[in-house]
Amino acid sequence: MKATGVFLLFSLALFCYQGIAEVDGAAGRGTEPACGNFNLNRGCTRIFEPVCGTDDVLYSNECLLCLQNMQRGTNVRIKNRGMCLKPSPRSAN
Template identity: 35%
Template sequence: MSFFSSWIKVIFITALVFPLYSEAFIAALKRKEPQCNKYKDRLHMCTREMDPVCGTNMHTYSNECVFCSAVLENNRSFGFKRYGSCDSS
């Protein structure tokens, strides 16, 4: 009886946790390349949120706004590589 009870708990916990992680994973897959034109009128007026963006120049920017400000300031001499730190693979 104890074995059966343990498996019920495992299944219950898995059923509770799985939707939380799967939703975050799917949302991460849906992210698209930043549209920098929306930042052209407010260069460097960015929030301090940490949502790293890696540029093709292998520099990690703290968020999409900071990345786009740098791209526009440098006449698009580099582009978007991926979301996340350039250090992580």
Template identity: 75%
Template sequence: MKATGILLLLFLVLCCYQGNAETDGAAGKGMEAACGNYNLGKGCTKIFDPICGTDNLLYSNECLLCVQNLQRNTNVRIKNRGMCQKPSTRSDSAQN
């Protein structure tokens, strides 16, 4: 029974990682954030699920990226889920 549970868990993990993969052609453009999944007027959770934006800024989660897009009237997309390879600091982006 334990072996079946472990195999099922491993299968689910592998399925989840396949869904986050991007082809090389789409990597420069990024993926659109699913902002419709969040009630941006109520704020975001404090769950740390890092998102690297196409602006090379690290966002704590997808909801916070959506809030920043709304506040700044921008369309930053998801470059990748997880940490940025070379993240910019907010002060660096403000100077440009």
């Protein structure tokens, strides 16, 4: 019984640590958006699944980040999924 409890606690600690490490690691360089999953010529859906770009701009979804990259010729990556912790002044407009 004790071995099972120790194993469960160890598993939980490892799971939490991996989650923290991914967020910290992505903060510097970000992760590449999966732009190949979207037909950018047809536009993007209005589904709100926010992503924060490495430019600290909040995008409503990953497709819109890809569309902005294509239109502006930039390579903004995904800093984290969800709201930006420190939004840029451009996000407020």
